[in-house]
Amino acid sequence: MKLIPGAVISYVVLAAAVDAHISRGSLSPQDGHYSKQGMSEYQYRRRATISNAADMASLTDPSQECQEYNYPSSKALSGKYPGYGIANIVDGDDQASKVWSEIQKSGIIPNSVQKKGATSHHYGISDQSSNSYDSDKDPDCWWTATGCTKPKHDNIGSDLTACPEPNTWGLTFDDGPNCTHNAFYDYLSQQKLKATMFYIGTNVKDLPYQAQRGLADGHDICVHTWSHRYMTTLTDEQVFAELYYTMRIIKDVTGVTTRCWRPPFGDVDDRVRAIAAGLGLRTIIWSHDTDDWNITPDGDLSTSKIDSNYQSIIDKQTQNKLDGHGVNVLTHELTLNTMGEFQKEFPKIKKAFANVVPLTACFNVTQPYVEDSYQYPIFSEYISGNVQPRGVPSLDGMPEIQVGSEMTIVPEKQQTGQGGFSSASKPATSSDSTSSSEASALASGKSGVSADEKEARNKSSAYTVTYSFLSLLVPILMTLTLTDF
Ligand SMILES: [Zn+2]
DSSP states (O other): OOOOHHHHHHHHHHHHHHHHHHHHTBOOGGGTOOOSTTOOHHHHHHHTTOOSHHHHHTOOOHHHHTSOOOOTTHHHHHTTSOOSSSOOOOTTOHHHHHHHHHHHHHTOSOTTSOOOOBOGGGSSBOHHHHHHSOTTTOTTOOHHHHOOOSOSSTTOOOOBOSOSSTTEEEEEEEEEOOTTOHHHHHHHHHTTOOOEEEEOHHHHHHOHHHHHHHHHTTOEEEEOOSSOOOGGGSOHHHHHHHHHHHHHHHHHHHSOOBOEEOOGGGOOOHHHHHHHHHTTOEEBOOSEEOOGGGBTTTSSBOHHHHHHHHHHHHHHHHTTOSTTOOEEEEEEOSSHHHHHHHHHHHHHHHHHOSEEEOHHHHTTOSOOBSSTTOBOOOHHHHHTTOOSOBSOOOGGGOOOOOSSOOEEEOOGGGOOSBSOSSTTSBOOOOOOSSOHHHHHHHHHTSOSSOHHHHHHHHOOOSSSEEEOOHHHHHHHHHHHTTSOO
């Protein structure tokens, strides 16, 4: 089988680097930051002075930013989440078990798609699995093998890739929140830039105030899994847990329930997509890659190589080689170097591309979250300067971090309202003071919440997680007899 070059590099070279970056952002001694083990009692006392997201955002010294800190719910949260390894459902977590059981019962997971073989610690695909896969037929729509983004199985939306708007750079940063990001987020604010942030669950749990800043600054937050592994190599339950606990920590920390995710290394197939869709998550890949994660000194590529990767994307725009659409670029909030690299390149990007926008604007998504009180600007609004979403709390107005907050999960195909990430969602036309769905519904005398979402929310349950799969179940059962389940 032929692997996509980027993916080959990823799994051959990245194992050690990923291990380092996902465990605690850039908290490695060579960065001059403090390791967990190296903290003195004085430092422990000092970290307690950080008590909210505004305090954290005001720090300018990266070594201070990367001090560990306690927050009111930190102990309570610990028992409710997996550790730093591959996620599984936590013992006694009845909410997660219930959601998982409903996804399984719904029949959305295609049982013809096998788990792929893994290299060490699931940071790559085994040669045996790669070689034995029929990439000509590509029955699993396995991106790592073929770049496939249009599922071969029913009831799963296609992956989102290039930004459809011409002359437009879709701005995305993976692997955050990073403890050293204040200067970078300050820069984005100064430049009036919003981005789509793909956060790693363990980072959100360790760095909740930094995650809150992402929302408060007007970025949109998506899931980037709990432990950053090759997802196609994990069991069904592990795939579920990697996504579910990342959604849950983002909800507990920021109050929003995300509807989008990006697979680490792009490693996704129809089995993984289906489980994500069951959780209400749309799969987002990228159209262009900078390989910035591999920049020296943490990685193997020189700064000039990463510069030229950026330049080749810019050249495609200036040479009219983008077929009338924009780009969705993979860049990282991984180290000070990856963040600095974007800042260095931005003037050139801005010169070549008329618009630099988050994916919400690219795809006219006004409601990236289940909670419809948050309203993001559509493309036309964003490029006319209305870049700030409505309903987002300010840095000093963030809600308390909650353990086990109520989280409504609506499967992807049931998200039929306006302006969502879902493939079943209707296009947004505006994000005026009331939500577009609310506005049209008010005009027709109905509630702005879609019937399916309403059903999901109204279903009272002994659990704080509510879940509705009934309306999806019938069509799935009907197609089961016709397909290869
Ligand atoms: Zn990543």
